[in-house]
Amino acid sequence: MDALKPHAENRCFGGTVGFYKHTSQECGGEMRFAVYLPPQAQAGKVPVLYYLSGLTCTEDTFLIKGGAQQLAAELGLMLVVPDTSPRQTGIPKEDADWEVGTAAGFYLDATQAPWASRFRMYSYVTRELPELVGKHFPARMDREGIFGHSMGGHGALVCALRQPGRYRSVSAFAPISAPMRCPWGQKAFGTYLGADTEAWRAWDATELLRGGARVPPLLVDQGTNDKFLAEQLKPELLRAACEQAGQPLTLRSQDGYDHGYYFVSTFMADHLRHHAAALNA
Amino acid sequence: MDALKPHAENRCFGGTVGFYKHTSQECGGEMRFAVYLPPQAQAGKVPVLYYLSGLTCTEDTFLIKGGAQQLAAELGLMLVVPDTSPRQTGIPKEDADWEVGTAAGFYLDATQAPWASRFRMYSYVTRELPELVGKHFPARMDREGIFGHSMGGHGALVCALRQPGRYRSVSAFAPISAPMRCPWGQKAFGTYLGADTEAWRAWDATELLRGGARVPPLLVDQGTNDKFLAEQLKPELLRAACEQAGQPLTLRSQDGYDHGYYFVSTFMADHLRHHAAALNA
Numbered sequence: 356m357d358a359l360k361p362h363a364e365n366r367c368f369g370g371t372v373g374f375y376k377h378t379s380q381e382c383g384g385e386m387r388f389a390v391y392l393p394p395q396a397q398a399g400k401v402p403v404l405y406y407l408s409g410l411t412c413t414e415d416t417f418l419i420k421g422g423a424q425q426l427a428a429e430l431g432l433m434l435v436v437p438d439t440s441p442r443q444t445g446i447p448k449e450d451a452d453w454e455v456g457t458a459a460g461f462y463l464d465a466t467q468a469p470w471a472s473r474f475r476m477y478s479y480v481t482r483e484l485p486e487l488v489g490k491h492f493p494a495r496m497d498r499e500g501i502f503g504h505s506m507g508g509h510g511a512l513v514c515a516l517r518q519p520g521r522y523r524s525v526s527a528f529a530p531i532s533a534p535m536r537c538p539w540g541q542k543a544f545g546t547y548l549g550a551d552t553e554a555w556r557a558w559d560a561t562e563l564l565r566g567g568a569r570v571p572p573l574l575v576d577q578g579t580n581d582k583f584l585a586e587q588l589k590p591e592l593l594r595a596a597c598e599q600a601g602q603p604l605t606l607r608s609q610d611g612y613d614h615g616y617y618f619v620s621t622f623m624a625d626h627l628r629h630h631a632a633a634l635n636a
Numbered sequence: 637m638d639a640l641k642p643h644a645e646n647r648c649f650g651g652t653v654g655f656y657k658h659t660s661q662e663c664g665g666e667m668r669f670a671v672y673l674p675p676q677a678q679a680g681k682v683p684v685l686y687y688l689s690g691l692t693c694t695e696d697t698f699l700i701k702g703g704a705q706q707l708a709a710e711l712g713l714m715l716v717v718p719d720t721s722p723r724q725t726g727i728p729k730e731d732a733d734w735e736v737g738t739a740a741g742f743y744l745d746a747t748q749a750p751w752a753s754r755f756r757m758y759s760y761v762t763r764e765l766p767e768l769v770g771k772h773f774p775a776r777m778d779r780e781g782i783f784g785h786s787m788g789g790h791g792a793l794v795c796a797l798r799q800p801g802r803y804r805s806v807s808a809f810a811p812i813s814a815p816m817r818c819p820w821g822q823k824a825f826g827t828y829l830g831a832d833t834e835a836w837r838a839w840d841a842t843e844l845l846r847g848g849a850r851v852p853p854l855l856v857d858q859g860t861n862d863k864f865l866a867e868q869l870k871p872e873l874l875r876a877a878c879e880q881a882g883q884p885l886t887l888r889s890q891d892g893y894d895h896g897y898y899f900v901s902t903f904m905a906d907h908l909r910h911h912a913a914a915l916n917a
Contacts, residue, residue, distance in 0.1 A: 366890075366893045419897070425703065578647070617648035618648075620706075621649045
């Protein structure tokens, strides 16, 4: 494997957390990502589990707050965590609104100026980043799983629904269920994809399910005390879409939990075991 | 118990993380701390484990990065985490230097102006905060343990060494071992305690050991790739002081680990079990 040198590296649970930056073709400039290599990666290739983070996060949020490395080390899973968008693109007002622009890439390929040339997070996350990982890390590229939180939980669903058969395992923490039907999604899709809502359907998990896409059995956790639950997340729309589609879904309502990483970390072990069951099979 | 209302609260591993602020007598103004209540605290009193954080940290650092709540929930330990100093005291240049002043209280009682009236972290951590915890939380105050990281690792040692018999369990991650003999300690002690180095001995773990103080068997982890190891931490001085004093010490050298929370979290479970063995006995 060619060397890809991390700009920071920390030993963690017998493996290493590494932070990388590179020039992305898809995103037309620098992109950052983080990788946790479990101890098993010293001896051979291991499955790859992508984690897509939510609004305002960076590539290090999950590794600091998620509490995943201990069990990933035990299960032998590589964790790959991209940043949530390109940064310092020079696009006017890219940092002006936390719901769109920097750290709000929504894991889609923008079609509208001035975003279209840089905000191509779907192609980055599903094609360019995996190619880089396959080239530079001891990754079993035939064994990929994907999960995420909030914007990234929806991103994980869409990445999998758009590529049936690719990801062996999929799960989400408090995902945006139907971006076409919530303010976060409507703002982002209007900005990145334009006013024609027909074009939005290809990037909405519930619409993809309605269109016939299927993925491995889904695990989704949602806190009942999540302040974004009713207005933005709407898990009932995901449940209805899965029921109508015959898509297996385990949607768990977690009493009293909120939207943050104290919630995510609490149920991290269940998600990692869900992925390992498929990835290590 | 009287109500002490958290300004933020998050459900976590079946218990709750709560963040509190109150007017401290010892520190002459507002102080902040955080508490993790394990699920067992809903049914009765539980042992209390204090965690003292390092330079630049706040009361939430450990709960976000330490990865302790999962096992604390299993073991039934309450975690109590004070801030690292008073803040916004009005003392000139309190924020000017990360090694002294704000977030650098060093868990001692300052004697020098202008610090003496506010920087009384030792009395705060060992007397006022425990009284508050005993009054407002379901705490078994006859079962206290203490640990910490770096500046707070040394703080934990000193709190225990100054009160033989009080804490049932003590441990540290990468502690400053002998502040009188390293730049961090010399700067802080000179600032808070004045030029007379005789007065420093009462706040230096190795000097307290030399003076005859003893604590329960110590567990200390130290990464070999810690950039502060040789100049600031000097675990060999702690080892020598313990050997000379006959103080039981398990000092573990962890290959390749650095000074941060990727290191701390990796060995958190060992420390929590060390404390639980004494606190739950």
